[in-house]
Amino acid sequence: MAGRTDAYVDTSALIAFADRSDTYHPLFRRLFAAPPSLLTTTLVVAEGHAWFLRRYDRTKALVFMSMIEDMTPLTVAAVGPKEQLGATDLLRRFSDQDLTLTDAVGLHLMKARRLRRCWSTDRHLGLTGVSLVVNER
Amino acid sequence: MIRTQISLSEGEYSAAKREAARLGISLAELLRRSLRTALPVNDIHPWMRYAGMVETGDARSSQSIDDVVYGRKD
Numbered sequence: 001m002a003g004r005t006d007a008y009v010d011t012s013a014l015i016a017f018a019d020r021s022d023t024y025h026p027l028f029r030r031l032f033a034a035p036p037s038l039l040t041t042t043l044v045v046a047e048g049h050a051w052f053l054r055r056y057d058r059t060k061a062l063v064f065m066s067m068i069e070d071m072t073p074l075t076v077a078a079v080g081p082k083e084q085l086g087a088t089d090l091l092r093r094f095s096d097q098d099l100t101l102t103d104a105v106g107l108h109l110m111k112a113r114r115l116r117r118c119w120s121t122d123r124h125l126g127l128t129g130v131s132l133v134v135n136e137r
Numbered sequence: 138m139i140r141t142q143i144s145l146s147e148g149e150y151s152a153a154k155r156e157a158a159r160l161g162i163s164l165a166e167l168l169r170r171s172l173r174t175a176l177p178v179n180d181i182h183p184w185m186r187y188a189g190m191v192e193t194g195d196a197r198s199s200q201s202i203d204d205v206v207y208g209r210k211d
Contacts, residue, residue, distance in 0.1 A: 016199035020189030023196045029188045050206045055193065063174075067187040100203060121199045 006036035007133070008110045009074060010120035011047040011102065014040075018067065024121050024134060031119065031133065035073040038119070041109065042079050043102040079105055086112065090128075099124050143168075 017028040045068055052061035068076065077083075086108035087101055094104075103124045110118060110130050118125045119133045126132045145153065157167040173186060195201070 011202050012199040015202055018187055018189070019191050019193050019195075019198045021193045021195055022198045024199055025189060032188065033182065033185060047202065047206055051202055052191075054205050056191065060191065063187070063190065067184055067190075070184040070187070072184075098203070100207070122202075 005039045007038055007117040007119050008106055008115050009038050009040040010106055010122055010125050011044045012121040013119035014048050016121055038074045040074055041077050041105055043105055045076055047102050094127055
């Protein structure tokens with residue numbers, strides 16, 4: 001688990017892991033069972049928390065936060081003005097897409113840290129050519 | 138599956154029945170889920186206890202996060 005970060009984790013990977021109804025649940029269950037070093041952002045955590053709050057309640061949303069705390073191979077990167085600037089550039093570049101700021105920050109971080117793999121079920125995270133784990137065989 | 142008997146107070150029993158009805162699951166399933174959350178399932182990978190912690194019934198759940206979080210477009 002130590003060493004170089006292997007992949008970026010998007011909100012969709014965390015939801016697919018937590019929701020046993022999701023088509024990709026078996027895949028992410030398997031991936032998280034033996035994870036490499038992973039990276040995500042505070043925006044992804046905020047999205048995941050909001051998803052549980054909207055879909056369920058504050059109790060489930062707090063359980064989600066415990067899940068993030070327990071996921072020790074997952075580093076949560078802070079998002080500041082520099083990341084926002086990089087993400088805004090990408091939002092302009094892909095202005096024909098409904099890209100969220102969270103997605104754009106993820107794309108920016110993958111580029112800045114030269115990450116080539118992304119754990120996501122969202123095609124937007126593949127816009128810059130990064131390999132989505134759901135498309136790998 | 139192993140069958141077992143447990144004793145609950147009246148209050149615990151009715152609260153558990155109400156919660157099971159709210160979730161649309163049996164009392165047994167509710168107790169199994171509660172146990173999974175309480176037990177240290179995997180000391181090496183403690184986050185695995187959260188795998189499948191919810192069941193939305195939506196096979197595309199992870200692909201419609203934006204609709205839930207940000208709302209659908211009109």
